[in-house]
Amino acid sequence: MPGSWTPGRTLRGSERPRAAGRDDESSDMSSTPAVLQATDVHAGYGGPPVLDGVSLTLRPGDAVGLLGRSGVGKSTLVEILGGHQRPWQGQVTLDGVNVSKPPLRQKKAIKARLRTVHQNGLAGIDAQRTVEKTIQDAFTEARKAGRSTNNDVEAALGVVGLPVRFVTRTVQSLSGGERQRVAIARALAAKPDLLLLDEPLTAVDQAMREEVAADVRALVRADGIGLLVASHDVRLLDRLTDTVLVLAEGRIVESGPLGDLLRAPQHEDTRALVEALPDAVAGRLR
Numbered sequence: 566m567p568g569s570w571t572p573g574r575t576l577r578g579s580e581r582p583r584a585a586g587r588d589d590e591s592s593d594m595s596s597t598p599a600v601l602q603a604t605d606v607h608a609g610y611g612g613p614p615v616l617d618g619v620s621l622t623l624r625p626g627d628a629v630g631l632l633g634r635s636g637v638g639k640s641t642l643v644e645i646l647g648g649h650q651r652p653w654q655g656q657v658t659l660d661g662v663n664v665s666k667p668p669l670r671q672k673k674a675i676k677a678r679l680r681t682v683h684q685n686g687l688a689g690i691d692a693q694r695t696v697e698k699t700i701q702d703a704f705t706e707a708r709k710a711g712r713s714t715n716n717d718v719e720a721a722l723g724v725v726g727l728p729v730r731f732v733t734r735t736v737q738s739l740s741g742g743e744r745q746r747v748a749i750a751r752a753l754a755a756k757p758d759l760l761l762l763d764e765p766l767t768a769v770d771q772a773m774r775e776e777v778a779a780d781v782r783a784l785v786r787a788d789g790i791g792l793l794v795a796s797h798d799v800r801l802l803d804r805l806t807d808t809v810l811v812l813a814e815g816r817i818v819e820s821g822p823l824g825d826l827l828r829a830p831q832h833e834d835t836r837a838l839v840e841a842l843p844d845a846v847a848g849r850l851r
């Protein structure tokens with residue numbers, strides 16, 4: 566299907582998917598059940614479509630980046646994948662259940678398995694609550710959904726580089742970057758199967774961003790959580806993901822390991838993103 570992507574396959578500047586030299590792996594992967602499946606998603610806001618036929622599959626253990634120029638529709642896609650916004654056409658399912666209108670009895674399970682950290686890191690968080698309560702709420706929610714958690718607030722904060730003294734602070738009192746990190750800690754504390762991060766560390770300085778990204782990646786890998794990260798920061802995608810999808814013109818126009826995309830970008834948007842990188846960064850990532 567044009568614009569579709571599954572792990573082990575790649576789109577390189579062409580509308581047609583083709584194998585990425587990992588056919589043996591992709592056939593293995595296709596034998597495991599699909600987890601999050603977006604099929605021919607079209608969406609927008611009344612004008613021309615923002616998404617014009619996006620299909621992708623995300624499974625536990627995947628680490629996928631969603632790269633694209635500002636305003637191309639990354640957040641729109643994340644919101645739709647997380648079930649927070651309905652597509653005009655097409656659908657997103659989690660093990661066959663439509664995430665944007667799950668049956669009432671499956672709502673909690675879907676929420677527990679699939680977490681989103683929105684671009685506005687505070688969405689869904691009570692800013693008046695303390696950091697400790699915010700993380701504990703995630704443990705409680707997860708337990709109610711039948712998932713086991715370690716109930717260790719200090720460890721949850723440690724993954725995002727926040728010291729334990731933050732526990733008594735209200736979320737409201739934190740800096741933008743600290744709030745973003747609490748939002749990630751809260752999502753990870755809930756032990757989801759899949760985690761969607763939308764521009765997760767924009768308010769955090771570059772050195773801390775890379776450090777937190779490395780720790781989050783290690784935890785996600787250890788727990789087998791499937792990760793999708795939308796960002797135009799290729800350095801962040803390098804730290805967090807194995808494969809990157811490029812979104813342009815409402816579709817996934819190319820995909821592959823970040824180094825390959827940087828070495829030989831096929832789409833003009835990918836080329837523009839690469840050209841905007843400082844030489845030293847581009848050289849290191851290629």
Ligand SMILES: Nc1ncnc2c1ncn2[C@@H]1O[C@H](COP(=O)(O)OP(=O)(O)OP(=O)(O)O)[C@@H](O)[C@H]1O
Nearest residue numbers: 610615633634635636637638639640641642764797
């Ligand atoms: N609520 C809305 N009403 C109307 N247009 C919207 C709305 N939300 C987003 N858009 C438009 O849809 C397009 C895609 O927006 P989106 O936020 O998904 O892009 P993005 O790739 O995440 O951008 P950025 O990297 O700047 O965050 C943009 O042109 C945006 O102006």
